[in-house]
Amino acid sequence: MAAATLDQVLAVCAANRERDLADLVRLLRQPSISAEDSGVAECAALVQQFFLDAGFAPTLLPTAGHPMVFAERSGAAGQPTVLIYGHYDVQPPDPVAAWVSPPFEPAIRDGRLFARGAGDNKGQFFAQLAGVRAWLETAGELPVNVKFLIEGEEETGSPHLEALVAEHRELLAADLVYTSDGPVIDDAYPIVVYGVRGLLYVELTARGAKHDLHSGNWGGIAPNPAWTLVRLLNTMLDADNNVVIPGFGDDIQPVSPRMRRAMDAIPLDQARSLAELGIGQLPPPAGVPYFDRLMARPTLNIAGITSGYGGAGSKTVLPAEATVKIDMRLVPNQDPDDIFDKVSAHVRAVAPEVKIQRLGSMRPSSTPLDHPFAVPVRRAVERGFGSRPVDVPLLGGSLPDAVWTKTLGLPSFLVPYANHDEANHAPNENLVVERFYAGIRTAAALLAELAGGRPMPAPGSR
Amino acid sequence: MAAATLDQVLAVCAANRERDLADLVRLLRQPSISAEDSGVAECAALVQQFFLDAGFAPTLLPTAGHPMVFAERSGAAGQPTVLIYGHYDVQPPDPVAAWVSPPFEPAIRDGRLFARGAGDNKGQFFAQLAGVRAWLETAGELPVNVKFLIEGEEETGSPHLEALVAEHRELLAADLVYTSDGPVIDDAYPIVVYGVRGLLYVELTARGAKHDLHSGNWGGIAPNPAWTLVRLLNTMLDADNNVVIPGFGDDIQPVSPRMRRAMDAIPLDQARSLAELGIGQLPPPAGVPYFDRLMARPTLNIAGITSGYGGAGSKTVLPAEATVKIDMRLVPNQDPDDIFDKVSAHVRAVAPEVKIQRLGSMRPSSTPLDHPFAVPVRRAVERGFGSRPVDVPLLGGSLPDAVWTKTLGLPSFLVPYANHDEANHAPNENLVVERFYAGIRTAAALLAELAGGRPMPAPGSR
Numbered sequence: 001m002a003a004a005t006l007d008q009v010l011a012v013c014a015a016n017r018e019r020d021l022a023d024l025v026r027l028l029r030q031p032s033i034s035a036e037d038s039g040v041a042e043c044a045a046l047v048q049q050f051f052l053d054a055g056f057a058p059t060l061l062p063t064a065g066h067p068m069v070f071a072e073r074s075g076a077a078g079q080p081t082v083l084i085y086g087h088y089d090v091q092p093p094d095p096v097a098a099w100v101s102p103p104f105e106p107a108i109r110d111g112r113l114f115a116r117g118a119g120d121n122k123g124q125f126f127a128q129l130a131g132v133r134a135w136l137e138t139a140g141e142l143p144v145n146v147k148f149l150i151e152g153e154e155e156t157g158s159p160h161l162e163a164l165v166a167e168h169r170e171l172l173a174a175d176l177v178y179t180s181d182g183p184v185i186d187d188a189y190p191i192v193v194y195g196v197r198g199l200l201y202v203e204l205t206a207r208g209a210k211h212d213l214h215s216g217n218w219g220g221i222a223p224n225p226a227w228t229l230v231r232l233l234n235t236m237l238d239a240d241n242n243v244v245i246p247g248f249g250d251d252i253q254p255v256s257p258r259m260r261r262a263m264d265a266i267p268l269d270q271a272r273s274l275a276e277l278g279i280g281q282l283p284p285p286a287g288v289p290y291f292d293r294l295m296a297r298p299t300l301n302i303a304g305i306t307s308g309y310g311g312a313g314s315k316t317v318l319p320a321e322a323t324v325k326i327d328m329r330l331v332p333n334q335d336p337d338d339i340f341d342k343v344s345a346h347v348r349a350v351a352p353e354v355k356i357q358r359l360g361s362m363r364p365s366s367t368p369l370d371h372p373f374a375v376p377v378r379r380a381v382e383r384g385f386g387s388r389p390v391d392v393p394l395l396g397g398s399l400p401d402a403v404w405t406k407t408l409g410l411p412s413f414l415v416p417y418a419n420h421d422e423a424n425h426a427p428n429e430n431l432v433v434e435r436f437y438a439g440i441r442t443a444a445a446l447l448a449e450l451a452g453g454r455p456m457p458a459p460g461s462r
Numbered sequence: 463m464a465a466a467t468l469d470q471v472l473a474v475c476a477a478n479r480e481r482d483l484a485d486l487v488r489l490l491r492q493p494s495i496s497a498e499d500s501g502v503a504e505c506a507a508l509v510q511q512f513f514l515d516a517g518f519a520p521t522l523l524p525t526a527g528h529p530m531v532f533a534e535r536s537g538a539a540g541q542p543t544v545l546i547y548g549h550y551d552v553q554p555p556d557p558v559a560a561w562v563s564p565p566f567e568p569a570i571r572d573g574r575l576f577a578r579g580a581g582d583n584k585g586q587f588f589a590q591l592a593g594v595r596a597w598l599e600t601a602g603e604l605p606v607n608v609k610f611l612i613e614g615e616e617e618t619g620s621p622h623l624e625a626l627v628a629e630h631r632e633l634l635a636a637d638l639v640y641t642s643d644g645p646v647i648d649d650a651y652p653i654v655v656y657g658v659r660g661l662l663y664v665e666l667t668a669r670g671a672k673h674d675l676h677s678g679n680w681g682g683i684a685p686n687p688a689w690t691l692v693r694l695l696n697t698m699l700d701a702d703n704n705v706v707i708p709g710f711g712d713d714i715q716p717v718s719p720r721m722r723r724a725m726d727a728i729p730l731d732q733a734r735s736l737a738e739l740g741i742g743q744l745p746p747p748a749g750v751p752y753f754d755r756l757m758a759r760p761t762l763n764i765a766g767i768t769s770g771y772g773g774a775g776s777k778t779v780l781p782a783e784a785t786v787k788i789d790m791r792l793v794p795n796q797d798p799d800d801i802f803d804k805v806s807a808h809v810r811a812v813a814p815e816v817k818i819q820r821l822g823s824m825r826p827s828s829t830p831l832d833h834p835f836a837v838p839v840r841r842a843v844e845r846g847f848g849s850r851p852v853d854v855p856l857l858g859g860s861l862p863d864a865v866w867t868k869t870l871g872l873p874s875f876l877v878p879y880a881n882h883d884e885a886n887h888a889p890n891e892n893l894v895v896e897r898f899y900a901g902i903r904t905a906a907a908l909l910a911e912l913a914g915g916r917p918m919p920a921p922g923s924r
Binding site: 203231234290297316 | 659661663665670671672673675676678679680681682683684685686688689692695696699701703736739740741744745752755756759761763764765766767768769770771772776777778780784785787789791821822857860
């Protein structure tokens with residue numbers, strides 16, 4: 001077989017369209033609901049089979065929960081290694097009655113493939129596999145070293161990812177991590193994402209009397225824990241939404257000129273975006289640009305507050321307990337452990353009777369926009385999607401991206417293939433079929449770009 | 463028939479014990495759940511029959527809801543008129559499974575009569591009727607003019623009482639109002655209550671985006687209505703629990719020396735009372751006596767606050783709506799209408815986007831501790847219960863007492879006969895049987911004391 005060029009590989013991708021789509025449909029027919037342990041093992045076996053058929057020798061990496069599928073194949077000597085991450089588990093399909101077609105019977109309507117997992121994440125990780133196998137089908141070998149880690153617990157918060165990665169550092173050794181998950185901002189342009197905000201989730205609980213009391217008979221005598229929380233909360237955030245817990249902002253990095261340029265260049269119609277959600281104007285502080293709010297500032301969000309009577313009408317109760325759930329989005333280089341210590345110290349100082357519980361955390365993560373591997377990634381996306389990607393320095397949300405950037409110390413690039421309205425985690429999840437193909441082309445192009453665009457040597461020539 | 467003395471009447475009361483209890487049992491067997499419109503009309507007919515049998519010519523006063531039973535009988539010329547208020551409706555018995563004996567099958571255990579309505583309020587208003595009919599049975603006439611108004615909607619908030627009283631001013635014309643409802647503070651001593659705190663109940667609602675959002679993707683962009691309420695609430699109450707809404711306290715009366723003496727004389731074991739509820743120490747402000755907190759200070763109580771996720775674990779949501787229910791207990795002479803205007807103006811000034819809704823109100827009420835009619839009331843209670851009553855200037859809770867003191871301009875005395883643990887509104891409601899008899903004696907004695915303790919003239923002598 002002669003050396004393969006990317007053009008040849010892309011021609012094979014074009015020829016494979018029907019089969020690639022049929023394979024994805026087969027994968028989507030197999031439920032794999034990690035939260036309900038429904039079909040997960042069967043799906044892991046099916047994913048293994050796809051890797052085997054493509055020319056990999058996959059293995060299952062067991063965890064205390066669902067196993068991860070690992071597969072690797074060496075490319076040309078001296079070439080970099082890309083670790084491709086994805087997940088084969090899906091969200092529960094509830095409410096099933098809201099689906100136009102059943103969640104595990106994939107259906108195509110208006111150029112979209114509807115099924116649970118179509119976008120999140122089967123359609124996206126399978127595009128990676130399809131792009132890679134096109135290389136194998138064309139050239140019999142890969143231009144660079146490729147590793148896949150496809151986990152089965154992403155939808156339940158990746159509880160074992162960190163430990164597994166730490167345990168298998170050598171197996172997972174790579175030069176960069178590449179992931180396709182989540183939707184794009186706008187279908188009009190592809191994006192390359194370089195990081196995520198972190199997360200610290202805490203629950204604060206205040207208690208008053210042993211049980212709820214009559215507010216008339218006891219109002220003035222029994223302390224009201226809802227007031228305790230209201231007062232405590234008010235010491236945490238100022239009127240400009242700055243977190244004023246001592247030390248909270250110590251590690252926040254200033255916005256670099258490169259990041260400023262990238263934020264300014266994101267072509268979001270901010271006014272329309274706000275209008276769609278019924279948001280009249282941005283909350284304080286005034287004058288802070290839109291993307292600074294998502295990428296350069298942390299938040300201290302009341303995700304839930306509950307005390308006393310919440311039903312219709314009135315009930316004159318003096319509550320015995322009040323609870324507030326707070327999620328803090330952290331920016332580089334805030335550390336959730338450090339922030340938890342600071343929040344705890346603040347609560348102890350201001351309202352020592354309030355109990356604090358840590359319900360979850362995720363480290364922020366960022367890869368420099370000018371990292372050398374950003375160049376081939378951007379070029380691959382441009383080749384796959386036919387237009388230049390927009391750089392998104394940071395997602396406002398949180399993903400376990402620090403597993404790659406901090407635990408493994410690697411650059412990590414997130415390139416969503418799915419349409420902005422993929423309805424992940426919702427009924428009628430879908431993937432625009434042409435975006436699936438664009439994803440396959442991007443994955444194929446990524447290997448070429450990482451190899452420096454050089455043609456592959458013919459088999460047996462080394 | 464010769465003139466009757468109170469001693470003779472009390473002897474008749476003693477002779478009637480079995481019949482009076484049997485009549486009460488018959489009344490308790492008849493359900494009269496106003497909230498569910500279950501048995502209410504039948505109960506109204508039964509109450510009428512009791513008045514008829516006792517020598518009254520009762521009438522039903524219709525309302526837009528359940529009717530009230532009215533009955534009157536003149537006494538000796540020139541004597542005062544007492545209006546006795548009570549209610550024949552009861553709370554729903556739920557949870558029925560928690561009752562030791564069925565709620566509408568009265569049962570006596572350990573000297574207590576168990577049934578829904580035993581204390582609240584059938585056992586207490588029927589004691590009034592039994593004491594009055596003992597006079598009729600003994601003397602054939604009453605020493606003073608007596609009117610009864612027994613309503614059928616107290617347990618649903620007396621929605622038509624105010625209008626009915628205003629409409630029937632002449633029919634209800636009296637010199638004082640006398641009510642037995644609620645429990646005593648401690649079974650060791652009877653009490654006379656001279657007033658109640660008022661109530662204003664409002665609900666504040668803040669809205670953010672059109673629907674709940676992902677707190678990562680939108681945190682910093684979408685306003686959080688829970689924070690809006692937390693900040694607004696913090697402008698309403700200071701750290702010493704003083705309500706700092708402008709003008710809120712303008713009409714609060716200073717504590718009179720007479721009221722101070724009465725508060726100081728209430729023999730409550732405050733430390734035990736707090737310990738039973740698990741309250742370590744009284745909330746701020748420090749140094750304010752226990753009963754000042756219930757009788758001389760208003761409250762602004764968070765009765766319920768609800769926003770975002772309130773379930774187990776974590777959910778990273780940015781809520782679209784937040785609601786707080788606030789009940790304010792008002793002291794004389796605060797006016798709920800005026801307070802509502804002030805709270806509304808404050809909300810408009812501080813957080814104009816927050817919606818305020820009025821869910822209910824009740825005026826505070828107070829009768830002077832040194833009112834001339836307080837003397838015969840106290841003497842009657844001492845005669846009925848065998849020990850001097852303790853004066854309670856004000857209840858911390860709210861009752862529609864201002865219907866008497868403000869709409870009719872009458873002094874109003876509340877003398878609970880029921881034991882402190884009557885479990886009103888709860889399963890296993892009960893009335894200590896001997897307290898029922900003490901109530902009957904008190905009612906009988908009240909008529910004598912109001913008549914100046916003079917013996918009744920023999921029939922036909924005037």
